[in-house]
Amino acid sequence: MAVGSRNYIVWEDLSVQVADAFGEANNKKKALLHAVTGFAQSARLLALLGPSGSGKTTLLHSLAGTLDANASMTGNILINGKKRKWHHREISYVAQEETFLGTLTVRETLTYSAKMRLISKMTKEEISKVVQQTIMEMGLEDCADNHIGNWHLRGISNGEKKRLAIGLEILTQPNVLFLDEPTTGLDSASAFYVIHSLRQIAHGGKIIMCSIHQPSNEIFHLFDDLLLLSGGETVYFGEAKMALEFFANAGFPCPTTRNPQITSFCNIIKFCNGLENIRE
Known part of the structure; x- marks a missing residue:
């Protein structure tokens, strides 16, 4: 990792498959991620959201190099523009x-x-x-x-x-910290404190990416960047504050009195259903 400059991790066309438990005899594979592309950079806190089974944990394991032995991964993971192996202290x-x-x-x-x-x-x-x-x-x-x-x-x-x-x-x-749902089981005050602590660490120059399940409006505004997944595919990737405008432009505005994250989960489903209809 570079010192004194902004660091970043890029994943390009990242796909992950595992053996289908019901199709092992036919060597069938189940896709968990489909050609996902994005990046995370230092000094910014990246949130990974999506419904259950959307591929959040799989993406974190892929980037951290901790995928199960029965999983196969394709695509590129670059650190500061170069392919390299992880060091345990990084x-x-x-x-x-x-x-x-x-x-x-x-x-x-x-x-x-x-x-x-x-x-x-x-x-x-x-x-x-x-x-x-x-x-x-x-x-x-x-x-x-x-x-x-x-x-x-x-x-x-x-x-x-x-x-x-x-x-x-x-x-x-470490230069990079991945967290799988660090607020699970916490009350609202404790969850806010945990994410606020992560934000401070990230803004100190670290790359931090965490999956999170239905964050409150207050917690959502602590995130710098947002990656929304559904069915192993990217629905939205960009600045967190621009997500509501993105869905509004797509025809799914968030009511002013509604928690944007509850609305976002609903919009993911609606948006992806629309994409499926287009593909058909």
Whole structure:
């Protein structure tokens, strides 16, 4: 990755297929992505939206290089205009489900992870400084010395666990961060705080792309760019603030009193149904 300049990832004609469970004998494939093209750049937060099964998680796995072994991918993925392999310190992926050791505190969890993942030449004081910086960056100061908790030990909230999961991934200061629905299971205030934290990290010069399910109007306005998928195809890609105008020009305006994201999901279905009719 280039230092001191804007970085970007481009995916060109990206298609992903997996073996169809009902057609394995005939070597049939199920398409999850269909020639998707787009890009993500540093200092901008990119949201990935779409109905269930639209290909959001598949696209994130494709870009992160974590596709299942039974999936086949075609197309190009370029980093700053060049094909290259990922380095483990350049990219991090945050899955929906977090797994923690509940008897550890937030600080202990971050410290153990830092000792295993940061360079071995770092002193104890340097590691402690990185951990404290991460705690502050993710707004975990108030619960830093609280146990994470489990089924018999009361611990931190779900929102704090989400921020801890992100904190574990930014310990190594990756240039790229992919997140699969980081607001799932959170209340509106916690969800806003998580996305606001991601926006600040992105605007600090990182490439951040996250899938999200039906964000509130307040959260939607935190996103710089937006990619809408349906059935593995791109419906909209561009600035988030221009999405409503795009649908309005296509004949699907958003009522002034309606959450734009609820309307957008409806518009995806209507818009794609229209495309299917044209193809037929």
